[in-house]
Amino acid sequence: MSLIEGQSGAWEAVIGLEVHAQVTSESKLFSGASTAFGGEPNAQVSLVDAAMPGMLPVINERCVEQAVRTGLGLGAQINLVSVFDRKNYFYPDLPQGYQISQYSQPIVGSGAVEIALEDGTTRTVRIARLHLEQDAGKSLHDRDPRRTWVDLNRAGVALMEIVSEPDMRSPEEAAAFMTRLRAILRYLGTCDGNMEEGSLRADVNVSVRRPGAALGTRCEIKNLNSIRFIREAAAHEARRQVAVIEDGGAVEQETRLFDTGSGTTRPMRSKEEEHDYRYFPDPDLLPLVLDEAFVDGIRATLPELPDAKKRRFVDALGLSEEDAEVLVADRDSAAYFEAVAEGRDAKLAANWVIRDLFGALNRSGLAIADAPVSASDLGALVDLIRAGTISGRIAREVFEAMFETGRDPGSIVAERGLEQVSDTGAIEAIVDAVLAGHPDRVAEYRGGKTRLLGFFVGQAMKASRGKANPKTVNELLRAKLDEGQGRDE
Amino acid sequence: MAGGALTGLTIAAARDALAGGEISARELALAHIAAIEDARPLNAFITETPERALADAAASDARRRRGEAGALEGIPLGIKDLFCTEGVMSTAASAILDGFVPPYESTVSRNLFEAGAVMLGKLNLDEFAMGSSNETSHFGPVENPWRRRGGNRPLVPGRPSARSGAAVAARLCLGATGTDTGGSIRQPAAFCGVVGAKPTYGRCSRWGIVAFASSLDQAGPVARSVRDTAIMLGAMAGFDPKDSTSVDIAVPDFEATIDDGVAGLRVGIPAEYALDETPGDIRALWEDGIAWLRDAGAEPVEVSLPHTAYALPAYHLIAPAEASSNLARYDGVRYGRRVEGADLIDTYARTRGAGFGAEVRRRILIGTYALSAGYYDAYYLKAQKVRTLVARDFDDAFEACDFLLMPTCPSDAFAIGEKSDDPIAMYLNDVLTVPASLAGLPAMSVPAGLSEGGLPLGLQIVSRAFDEETMFRAARSIEKAAGFEARPGPRA
Amino acid sequence: MAVDTDTVRRIAMLARLDVPDDELAALTGELAKILDWMGQLGEIDTDGVVPMTAVKPMPLRRRADAVTEGGMADEIVANAPEAAGPFYTVPKVIE
Ligand SMILES: [Mg+2]
Ligand SMILES: [Zn+2]
Secondary structure, eight states, X not given: OOOEEETTEEEEEEEEEEEEEEOOOSBOSSSSBBOOXXXXXXXXOOTTTTTOTTOOOOEEHHHHHHHHHXXXXXXXXXXXXXXOEEEEOOOTTOTTSEEEEOOSSOSBOOEEEEEEOTTSOEEEEEEEEEEEEEOOOEEEOSSOSSEEEEEOTTXXXXXXXXXXXXXXXXXXXXXXXXXHHHHHHHHHTSOOOOTTTTSEEEEEEEEEESTTSOOOOOEEEEEEOSXXXXXHHHHHHHHHHHXXXXXXXXXXXXXXXXXXTTXXXXXXXXXXXXXXXXXXXXXXXXXXXXXXXXXXXXXXXXXXXHHHHHHHHHHTTOOOHHHHHHHHTSHHHHHHHHHHHXXXXXXXXXXXXXXXXXXXXXXXXXXXXXXXXOHHHHHHHHHHHHTTSSOHHHHHHHHHHHHHHOOOHHHHHHHHTOOOBOOHHHHHHHHHHHHHHOHHHHHHHHTTOGGGHHHXXXXXXXXXXXXXXXXXXXXXXXXXXXHHTOSXX | OOHHHHHTOOHHHHHHHHHTTSSOHHHHHHHHHHHHHHTGGGOOEEEEOHHHHHHHHHHHHHHHHTTOOOTTTTOEEEEETTBOBTTBOOOTTOGGGTTOOOSSOOHHHHHHHHTTOEEEEEEOOSGGGOSSSSOOOTTOOXXXXXXXXXXXXXXXXXXXXXXXXXXXXXXXXXXEXXXXXXXXXXXXXXXXXXXXXXXXXXXXXXXXXXXXXXXXXXXXXXXXXXXXXXXXXXXXXXXXXXXXXXXOOOOOOGGGGGGGOOTTOEEEEEGGGSOTTOOHHHHHHHHHHHHHHHHTTOEEEEEOOTTHHHHHHHHHHHHHHHHHHHGGGOSSSSSSOOOOOSSHHHHHHHHHHHHSOHXXXXXXXXXXXXXXXXXXXXIIIHHHHHHHHHHHHHHHHHHHOSEEEEESOSSOOOBTTSSTTOHHHHHGXXXXXXXXXXXXXXXXXXXXXXXXXXXXXXXXXXXXXXXXXXXXXXXXXXXXXXXXXXXXXXXX | OOOOHHHHHHHHHHTTOOOOHHHHHHHHHHHHHHHHHHGGGGGSOOTTOOXXXXXXXXXXXXXXXXXXXXXXXXXXXXXXXXXXXXXXXXXXXXO
């Protein structure tokens, strides 16, 4: 827990998130129009989405399954009866004049997400609920000085609104929560988690209080589409509220927008008149009734989720907590690692994935999905090391070549003649040459300065251009140096 | 056959004449097109589609020659302008939808056309089907072709399907589609001396019908005989996967059983439908109806529907609440008319203020109020609970009887403008039709006699959910016994 | 409960309905009368009564996840009172 130092003492931020996650599906929640990203304007719009007179909603089975799957993944209660309500308000990107959502009876009830913090501790963030609802269309305000343009391609796409309890106490915790939630959604395959395309976005509720005191007045910062923005917006908003209170003011409950340029929040300009959404059950739909068998069927196909995977990596594969956390943070990373580790030394595999692959990906700004080195090729590289075909050092060189060219390690090693030399005769010649070239050092060693062994090994490896088997080099050097010294130590 | 004879046919008779090759769909269409032109002062149509009618008729005659006749092959119909029709302006009689041409066809009208029906045009109605009198259309009121005995004051045809009722009564079409939310098929049918049937909620698809109150709206036929409504409903009804409230059960051959009679059935007479203000002629007609059914072998039993009195206020909360939300889409952005304002909110308010008529605005405001924070529980939720009780009353009654008989309306047709300044007085017209709407039950009105003023009166049959067959049998028994032959006289 | 002109004005704003000032008083009176009339529902005991959801109790049907519609931008904007190419347009919105 990190406190905010104000002029009058320490303050604590209290943060809750309302996350909108676009359900992974082919078609919309209540119509057969496509959900694909980036279509021509209004080309993915059905008569239902445009709210033509007399059009009626019919629910998409896949979206229901995805909501249940997500609920199960969040360890949440699945409500076998849920109800779709209309949330009534006027906006040009809301063609019906109401959003079909779930108000008093959502499909998923309370659950929880475990987050790992930087200091190695964990915290549980409670999930209040998850409900299904329609996304709105898109308003384009910058195309025309007098007009707002409206594209309804997104209108009616299924969203899961996932609401957390106000259980986070710092912007870092909010970011950690979003990171873990995103990972869970991606593991489940229920949301692609693509924040740049708007598939996942969050409203952040922030208030401040003296540590342990009653909750303060909260402000909601709308529609943040990156984890960094969530952290920055929460941090700025908490500091702003502290300043307001310390200046003798009071925080006003309001909706604010985050300016990504300045890193500050500001109140929304269009202060709508009071909100009164007039929720009522949508009479075009019936209550959504699920049976246990439907839920159990989905439960049976749940993948292993980050927490369970992390436990297994630590307990069964012997990885450290830190390495395990890094690997499970993203479904693709975990899957990549598991492919590399399959039938191999897991710790060695983890090292190569985390240190070398992730490092290279970071440097080149690539995602794991775009890694130029396939998991099977990286596994083959680990095999080459294990078999003694190449040394660890050579392996780094091979890896760099693999990353650059996308080629497999075997052909790179063969082409560049990088096979480790384990042939004793060949190594003996090198060792002899090294000893012969440094008689003074040999004398010093024999005089008791045995840590000079490293020097000889280095020289021998250098002379072999790294290809000599270091174990053999070691053994031979030790034998020859000790031999010359006699056996009477 | 002369034009007058052609327009005077029932659907069943026209079907037989077409099948026998005595007449063609084209002749039938031409006769109706001429009748519609002559009757323009009635203002029954918003959009006439004579060219479409002739094209439909030609296609129908061609199909018949190929031996492919459908259930309504060549039958000219009027389509209430609440049904969206592909390529033909569909307005819900509202200025806000003026000029709207849907790129789609409602399921019910598509079903009719696929059965061979010929479209004569789009029938006028109360704006968004709201009203009890057909006086709120942006395109002007529809007149009832009937006149009070000794009078010549124009009368309302009653309720949104009014035009449907008026157009069918005036021999402008052989049948018409209606929609019934709180009685909008049955009441105009009663006022105009024709037959109107509302099937069970979920029997006909709502897809493509401009929504008024989603949990109540149901399409149904208006025609000049019980058989004709049975034939039409058979074509209109059916499961539609595009409507989540459509019920996936087989559609029986309604026509096949209409003459099975009511012998051995128990007819429930609900005491609560005898209102203090029910006039003597209507009470007398109800007695006649009971007698007719008894003579036909049915056993009258007294039943109680104790929450009847509360159905009307519950309806007038639920329907406007749903309407306030259903009509939010009319915002001048994607279709219809826009009135530009100072900014977006002002544009919305002006568009909707100018686009909706007074009664629609009133209902939107009531509905918005009933759903707004702090009032939801007391109004909307309360009304939906009362609705459960109303529906339960019917369930209980159907333990003791097989169908119910009651008057359709508490009065005969009233004069245009007579009641429109007192909303509650106008709402009271629905008092006998609304309970079955709330319960979602099949209900129909069959003309059974004339009022003291010489205007048509209807008797209403209500049956169990998805038991339209019993409803039609009972209605047919009344029709046969009543021998209602009257039709509107020539207009002065 | 009393409905006053301020309430009607607020409700009209929520409903995005322009109500001319000179109609406000009459409309307020009408709404008050209608709502008063609806007050009779309060006479009924509805404790424990489940609000009605469907005439025939049935589960919500779910459709298969498949793209079956779209690719009709021209038709989608064909009836719009104002458009810019395939976009709908409205008076500028400031967020
Ligand atoms: Mg929010
Ligand atoms: Zn939401």
